[in-house]
Amino acid sequence: MEKRPTVIHRLGRILLSPWSTAAAITLGVALGLWLPTVSIKLKPIGEIYLSLLQMCSLPLVICGVVSSIGRMLSDQNSKRYILRLVCVIIGGLFLTAALALVLGLYFQPGSGLSSDASKTLGRLLSNSELSNSVNISKQNISVLDLIINSIPKNIFTALSSGSQMPILVFSIFLGISLGVLGSIKSEQALHSFEATFDALLKLIDWMLYALPIGLLALLAPQIAEAGIGIFSAMIKLILLINLAVLISLIAGTFVIAQRSGKNYFVVLKELLECLIVAFATKSSFAAIPSAIRGVHRLGMDKQTTDLVVPLCANLNPVGNVHYYMLSAIFIAQLYGVSISFSALPILILCGIMAAIAGSALPTAAAVGVIAMLLEPLGLPVGSSIILILAIDPFIDPAVTALNIHGSCMTASVVCDRVTQKDNNINVEGKALSA
Amino acid sequence: MSLVLRYFISAIGPFLFVAGINAKLRAEIINAPDIAAILNRGEIRVAMTEELWPPFFYLNKNKELAGLDIDLAKELASKLGVKIKFVREAKTFDEIVTMVVDRRADIAVSYLSDTLDRAKLVRFTPPYVQLKPAVLVNRQLASVSRRGPNLVKLLNHPNAKIGVTKGSSAEDFVTANYPLAKKIPYDMWEDITKDISKEKLLAGVSDEIDARNWQTLHPEGAIEIESFILKGPPDTLAIAVNLKDVQLHFWLNQFIALKRADGTLNELHKKYIVNDLWKKDLL
Numbered sequence: 178m179e180k181r182p183t184v185i186h187r188l189g190r191i192l193l194s195p196w197s198t199a200a201a202i203t204l205g206v207a208l209g210l211w212l213p214t215v216s217i218k219l220k221p222i223g224e225i226y227l228s229l230l231q232m233c234s235l236p237l238v239i240c241g242v243v244s245s246i247g248r249m250l251s252d253q254n255s256k257r258y259i260l261r262l263v264c265v266i267i268g269g270l271f272l273t274a275a276l277a278l279v280l281g282l283y284f285q286p287g288s289g290l291s292s293d294a295s296k297t298l299g300r301l302l303s304n305s306e307l308s309n310s311v312n313i314s315k316q317n318i319s320v321l322d323l324i325i326n327s328i329p330k331n332i333f334t335a336l337s338s339g340s341q342m343p344i345l346v347f348s349i350f351l352g353i354s355l356g357v358l359g360s361i362k363s364e365q366a367l368h369s370f371e372a373t374f375d376a377l378l379k380l381i382d383w384m385l386y387a388l389p390i391g392l393l394a395l396l397a398p399q400i401a402e403a404g405i406g407i408f409s410a411m412i413k414l415i416l417l418i419n420l421a422v423l424i425s426l427i428a429g430t431f432v433i434a435q436r437s438g439k440n441y442f443v444v445l446k447e448l449l450e451c452l453i454v455a456f457a458t459k460s461s462f463a464a465i466p467s468a469i470r471g472v473h474r475l476g477m478d479k480q481t482t483d484l485v486v487p488l489c490a491n492l493n494p495v496g497n498v499h500y501y502m503l504s505a506i507f508i509a510q511l512y513g514v515s516i517s518f519s520a521l522p523i524l525i526l527c528g529i530m531a532a533i534a535g536s537a538l539p540t541a542a543a544v545g546v547i548a549m550l551l552e553p554l555g556l557p558v559g560s561s562i563i564l565i566l567a568i569d570p571f572i573d574p575a576v577t578a579l580n581i582h583g584s585c586m587t588a589s590v591v592c593d594r595v596t597q598k599d600n601n602i603n604v605e606g607k608a609l610s611a
Numbered sequence: 612m613s614l615v616l617r618y619f620i621s622a623i624g625p626f627l628f629v630a631g632i633n634a635k636l637r638a639e640i641i642n643a644p645d646i647a648a649i650l651n652r653g654e655i656r657v658a659m660t661e662e663l664w665p666p667f668f669y670l671n672k673n674k675e676l677a678g679l680d681i682d683l684a685k686e687l688a689s690k691l692g693v694k695i696k697f698v699r700e701a702k703t704f705d706e707i708v709t710m711v712v713d714r715r716a717d718i719a720v721s722y723l724s725d726t727l728d729r730a731k732l733v734r735f736t737p738p739y740v741q742l743k744p745a746v747l748v749n750r751q752l753a754s755v756s757r758r759g760p761n762l763v764k765l766l767n768h769p770n771a772k773i774g775v776t777k778g779s780s781a782e783d784f785v786t787a788n789y790p791l792a793k794k795i796p797y798d799m800w801e802d803i804t805k806d807i808s809k810e811k812l813l814a815g816v817s818d819e820i821d822a823r824n825w826q827t828l829h830p831e832g833a834i835e836i837e838s839f840i841l842k843g844p845p846d847t848l849a850i851a852v853n854l855k856d857v858q859l860h861f862w863l864n865q866f867i868a869l870k871r872a873d874g875t876l877n878e879l880h881k882k883y884i885v886n887d888l889w890k891k892d893l894l
Contacts, residue, residue, distance in 0.1 A: 292831065299833035303826045306837060511834065512751055557750035560837065 192386045195446070198453055201389035202396060209400025216397035223398060226391030229384055230454065230463040233377045235339060237466050238487040239348045240374035245484035246352025247367045258481060262591045266493045269587060270532070273425060273495040274525040277502035280421050286414040286503065287510025297410040298564060305563050341462065341491050374483065381466040385450070395457045399570060407567045414507045415571045421499040422575040426452075429495075429579075429586040436589040437475040447474045448585055452578045459573045461490045461536070461580040468581050472588050481592040489584030490536070496579030497532035497543075500572060505550040508561045514554060523553050536580065544569060643858035646691075649717055654694040657684045658716035660701050665824065666883040667722040667848075670894040677892060679883040683739060684720045686875070687850075687866055705778055708732050711851050718852050718863070724780040725849035734854050736863045738847035739876055740884070744784050745822035746839045748814045749807050753837070756813070762839060766814055767791045774803035774815040780846045781816040788843065800825075808835050818846045820884065827890065 191197055209216045249258065290298075329335040329343030336344060355363045408415065433448070434441045451467035458464065465487055472482045505524065509516055516524065527550045535543040544566050548558045641647045649655050659680070663669045671677040676697060688695040698716045701707040704723055710716045711733050725735040746762060758765045766773060771792040775781040776799070785794050795812065797803045803815040804825050822838045850867070852860045870876050883889055 295831035295834055297830075299826075299830040302833040303830065303838065306833075514751075552754070555751070555755040557754040557837075560750055560834065 189386060192389060195449060197389045198392065198449075201392040202453075202457075205393040205396030206400055208393070208397040213401035216401040219394040220398040223391065223394035223396075226384075226387060226394060227458050227460065227463060229387075230381075230391075230458065230466070231339075231460065233380055233384075234462050234465050235336065235344070237374060237377045237381075237469075238341070239344060240370045240377065241469065241483035241487055242345060242348035243352040243355065244367050244370040244374060245480045245482075246349055247356035247363070247370075248480045249484065250353065250356030258591055262485060262488075262587070265587050265590045266489065269493055269495055269583060270498060270529045271525065273498040273583075274502055274528050276424065277421055277499045277528070278506070278521065278525065280417060280424075281503050281506030282516070284413070284417050285510055286417045287507035288513075290410075290511070294410040297406050301407060301567055302560050302563055306559075345488060345491060378466060378470060381470070385467075388450075388454070392453065392457045402570070408571060411507075411564070411568050414503065415568055418499055418503050418572045419575050421503060422496060422579045425495060425499065425579055426582055429582055432586050433475065433589040437477065437594060439475055444475060447471045448582065451581050451585070455578040455581040456574040459577050461494070461577050461584075464577070464581045465490055465584075468585050472585050472592075475589065476595055477589055477592040478595050482588050485588040485591050486584050489587040490581060492533060492536075493583050493587050494532045494536035494580045495583035496576035497535050498528055499579070500576045501531045501535065501547055501550055502528040504547055504561070504565050505554070505556070508551060508556050508564075509554055512556055514556060516554070520554060524550065527553060645853075645856035645859040646862060649691065649693055649859070652693070654696045655688050655691060655718065656696050656698050656716040657688075657721075658701060658707050658710045658719040659697055659699045659721040660704065660707060661699050662702075664722040664820075665893060666820070666887075666889050671892045672894055674894060678889075679740065679879050680720045680722060682879060683870075686870070687720075687863070690866060691862075703778070705729075708851060711853050714853060717856070717859070718850055720850050723848060723851055724846050725851075726778075726780055726783065729851070732854070733851040734856070734860045735849040735851055736860070736867045737871075738849045739867055739870070740848040740880060741845035742818035742820055742848065742884070743845050744781065744816060744841045744843050745819045746814055746816050746841060747804065747807055747822060747825070747836050748839065749810055749812070750835060750837050752810055752813045762841075763788070769793065771813045772811070774806060774812045776800050776803070776817065779817070781818070784844070784846075785816050804829070804832070804836070808832060823887070827887070 208219075326340075327342035327346050329340075329347050332343070332347045335347065355366055430441060430444055430448075433439075434444045437444060439447075448468070448471045451464045451471050454467050455461055455464035468490075469482060469486050472486060473479055502524065505528065506516070531546045531549040534549070535546040544562055547561060547565060551558050551561055641650065659668055664678075666678050667680040668676055668678040681697075684695060684697075698710070700715075701710055701721075704721070707716075707719045707721050707723055708729050709732075711719050719733075723729075725738060729735070746766070748762075748765070753765055756765065756768075756770070758768060765771065767789040769791050771789065772795055773785050773789060773792045774795050774797050775785055777796045782794065782796065785792060797806075800815075800817055800821050803812065803817075806812045807815050819840045822840060826833060826838065850863055852863060867876075
């Protein structure tokens, strides 16, 4: 009777350990490379795991945002948070864009292509254009469109289609109104949102036991399906984007370590789970629950974290900035268009807008957003989308990981460390609202 | 006497395998002078341009002529029961037409478009191949022009410079579809593609064969140039005959109709235009 739970516990600990995650990743990559046919058969398992993770994300985001906004309204310090949040988001995006610009102009990913590489790119374009197998439309989104699209006409349509911006906007409004009501009933409603939120986090906890299997089943088919020919032709851009992501990740982790007062490697360890989930699923949305748990473990204020992490996954996609800016610089260099000094501000602004617009769209449509950067520079859009889409499998994982890391970073800057003093304030706030 | 001979020949005709003998015997009783002349000579002279136009005619690995036009001409000659002689002297397509008019060749099977201007000089059979028109566009000039992705809006504009080969059906296509554009005639298609790359031309118009050949020869060119194969009015290729050879013209018409009905034309189209397996046989 006593032995069984220990065996299960031990198995559970093995499954949750970073070593089994690492083993799953290695095995997934190896399978994808050496046994592509077997790997592709694993695809349904990976899809099931991804669906399970995403199943929890949407209600988790709603509950987290509604309850934390509702709580924040009864907190005198909330104004300070919001101002800080806006500053951090804008500052982070601009810094990232500047980094991308410097890297792109220094390393020149699009110039000096070998003749073999340009032949590969040309063939890719001819094949996909003449056969019309790739049917992509460019996405031209103005700021006004962005605002209009983020207000839900029908919240249930937004929920069923999983469009995140409208859901966030609705949750924020609902949270504000619940907080303003300040009655016992609204307090109960907030409590039920909090309870659901905790229950969903528990659900995610259980799902993480299957993370090694999920990772294996997600990675192997991805590796098997990726084209190696195009990989070598555009290797400079692929490496550069991954390098930019790495630099931002290291810098961001330093910021989190500073803010949380934890050791650099402890921070990495706590956030590793959400980074791996984002990397393997290529969906920052699926990684939101893990990210929230990670930031909680770092000892940041829970209430603000629950709000900031989901919000920033949409509003602060720093990884996307690298993706769009470096891709646009690559295209400009490929077509021999020099980027003038006066074009730099336009490039940065459009890059940030494209990044925000792209974070709410699925991959194929998100690549189309690059039109926002290319058209002001007079660069061809159709061919560029095909080229970028072809290398997307090699850059999207890292970019998604940075997106979720960026929202953890923003959360750590905006939120206070939970100390005795802060808790007292929270308690006072609750007492006031009650 | 001639009636007896005719019965005799029709009875044994199928057993006479040597084309020359068969042709000679039949020539004596054929009244149509145009066909009789070919049968008496024992060979049909087929005009082609000096320049090779794969996949219509090219040299294969054995340094023999091969291609869609060659297959068609050989089939035609065997049905007529004569040998075949390819006369490849013409420098241009219009010179091919002159050769048929001057009787330096009996027919022309030579990647020849049946334009209305040429039809004033020679007779054409119904088309044996229909080629879709193709437009090659410089991606960057198209993007800078900001006239959108619609090809007509982009090309039917006074600022649009479009290259076409002189006397080709592409010239008529541009006049009909992009009347506002600046049409610039060239001698060689190769020069047009070079000038599109150099941004001297916004676009070039030709047919799907030229577009596909260009892609095979210059795969890297697709980075700068986008090719569109249009659904619009096709460029049609047909066999040309001297206008006095009425019976030969009727015979060829029937031959084309038969080959269309039994699927041969479709097979040739698939073999040489849709697929590019023939490229492996290219010298």
